[in-house]
Amino acid sequence: DIQMTQSPSSLSASVGDRVTITCRASQGIFNYLAWYQQKPGKVPELLIYAASTLQSGVPSRFSGSGSGTDFTLTISSLQPEDVATYYCQKYNSAPLTFGGGTKVEIK
Amino acid sequence: QVQLVESGGGVVQPGRSLRLSCAASGFTFSSYGIHWVRQAPGKGLEWVAFIWYDGSNKYYADSVKGRFTISRDNFKNTLYLQMISLRAEDTAVYYCARSAFVVSAPRPVDYWGQGTLVTVSS
Numbered sequence: 001d002i003q004m005t006q007s008p009s010s011l012s013a014s015v016g017d018r019v020t021i022t023c024r025a026s027q028g029i030f031n032y033l034a035w036y037q038q039k040p041g042k043v044p045e046l047l048i049y050a051a052s053t054l055q056s057g058v059p060s061r062f063s064g065s066g067s068g069t070d071f072t073l074t075i076s077s078l079q080p081e082d083v084a085t086y087y088c089q090k091y092n093s094a095p096l097t098f099g100g101g102t103k104v105e106i107k
Numbered sequence: 108q109v110q111l112v113e114s115g116g117g118v119v120q121p122g123r124s125l126r127l128s129c130a131a132s133g134f135t136f137s138s139y140g141i142h143w144v145r146q147a148p149g150k151g152l153e154w155v156a157f158i159w160y161d162g163s164n165k166y167y168a169d170s171v172k173g174r175f176t177i178s179r180d181n182f183k184n185t186l187y188l189q190m191i192s193l194r195a196e197d198t199a200v201y202y203c204a205r206s207a208f209v210v211s212a213p214r215p216v217d218y219w220g221q222g223t224l225v226t227v228s229s
Contacts, residue, residue, distance in 0.1 A: 094166035
């Protein structure tokens with residue numbers, strides 16, 4: 001099975017900073033990659049699918065890129081409401097494995 | 108609006124069985140594939156299973172294959188997860204989650220239920 005590895009596992013950044021989270025697949029998955037945000041005590045929310053397509057209603061400061069094995073989620077200007085854990089997920093085929101998560105905090 | 112409401116969680120002894128249900132409303136249930144996703148306390152997300160819109164195909168995580176069975180009743184707009192031979196490591200919040208887009212193959216989740224907690228403990 002394909003493994004999904006996220007890095008870093010946690011980060012602390014200042015409001016307004018540009019934040020980048022990476023997700024690496026152990027084998028190529030084309031662009032079948034989604035990103036989710038889970039705020040503390042809440043259910044996850046879909047941010048991005050097809051590696052770079054923003055889900056409806058998601059702020060434009062979020063963006064995704066990549067294809068094959070290497071993917072990136074970028075927050076262009078970190079806001080206090082972005083404190084959350086972010087997960088990537090592959091969906092080219094089952095199992096639809098999630099990455100281990102990246103916890104984002106405000107410095 | 109799309110609603111997914113899980114039920115059936117609780118405390119169960121290791122080796123015993125439990126069946127979770129998920130009542131769907133606010134969308135054409137029979138047109139969408141549905142996932143079960145779980146999250147152990149303080150841990151990350153783990154995909155568990157997926158069923159096609161018509162129930163004709165099902166997929167499972169290796170960790171539950173042979174022990175969990177996903178099924179659906181499109182007349183009752185309800186999804187199920189039958190769990191047998193439960194282990195301590197199955198302790199988690201179980202989410203019912205709709206697959207985005209009206210296609211057969213598994214896709215990311217666009218709507219989540221609030222989850223039901225399953226605790227496997229003696």
